[in-house]
Amino acid sequence: MIIVLLGPPGAGKGTQGELLAARLGIPKIATGDLFRAALREGTPLGVEAKQFMDRGDLVPDSVILGILREAIASPEAVRGAILDGAVRTVPQAEGLAECLTTIGRKVDAVLLFEANHTELIRRLSSRTTCDICQTPFKGLQPGTACPRNDGGRLIRRQDDEPEAIQNRLNVYEELTAPVIAWYETHGVPVQRIDAIGDVTDVTARAAQALERVQHAG
Numbered sequence: 001m002i003i004v005l006l007g008p009p010g011a012g013k014g015t016q017g018e019l020l021a022a023r024l025g026i027p028k029i030a031t032g033d034l035f036r037a038a039l040r041e042g043t044p045l046g047v048e049a050k051q052f053m054d055r056g057d058l059v060p061d062s063v064i065l066g067i068l069r070e071a072i073a074s075p076e077a078v079r080g081a082i083l084d085g086a087v088r089t090v091p092q093a094e095g096l097a098e099c100l101t102t103i104g105r106k107v108d109a110v111l112l113f114e115a116n117h118t119e120l121i122r123r124l125s126s127r128t129t130c131d132i133c134q135t136p137f138k139g140l141q142p143g144t145a146c147p148r149n150d151g152g153r154l155i156r157r158q159d160d161e162p163e164a165i166q167n168r169l170n171v172y173e174e175l176t177a178p179v180i181a182w183y184e185t186h187g188v189p190v191q192r193i194d195a196i197g198d199v200t201d202v203t204a205r206a207a208q209a210l211e212r213v214q215h216a217g
């Protein structure tokens, strides 16, 4: 199954994507994580992405489509993949669809994680993130060792500063929200998931939504 995760920043796509990927035994492809890893390694991709990411702007579509093409064609993705935050504009949705068509595949499901703005801002502004595994944590100060013991330190992501958060939410409304209607009009079922509540409850809702899609197909 190729599953696209949609939802505003802070809705929990990363957390849920990881849990669903483990459950389904398919990889999670998170473009934001790929860019931050590239930046840590100092590759040209990382350096290019940084200027957009720090402000909370989107990385150009052409860059994203190159990454998506490569990820979809990789051997790890033969059984499917979870695309976390990897489709953020209508041209990206179109480009991904074209690329999948050429290899006889398609997006099977879209999961839309929904939460209100107050909750999103609260989550983003109160989290710290491991600079190695990129897992977000709440209630831990910057500089703390990563609880996963991977040698990483918790940092406040530059795009989790208030101005960048507001920009990311605006960018989501303007450029990413139209992707929902695009999938609906192109015959891909969009499953809306209430992203408020315990992580495990949200995962259960997402898993149920995927079962509904599988039964319908």
Ligand code: ADP
Binding pocket: 008, 009, 010, 030, 031, 032, 033, 035, 052, 053, 054, 056, 057, 058, 059, 060, 064, 084, 085, 086, 087, 088, 089, 092, 159, 168
């Ligand atoms: P969030 O979803 O909370 O904004 P991510 O870690 O997924 O955080 O992404 C961080 C940043 O990476 C985005 O703000 C954006 O600059 C860039 N990015 C990731 N995926 C895409 C994409 N598909 N299109 C454009 N930019 C992207």
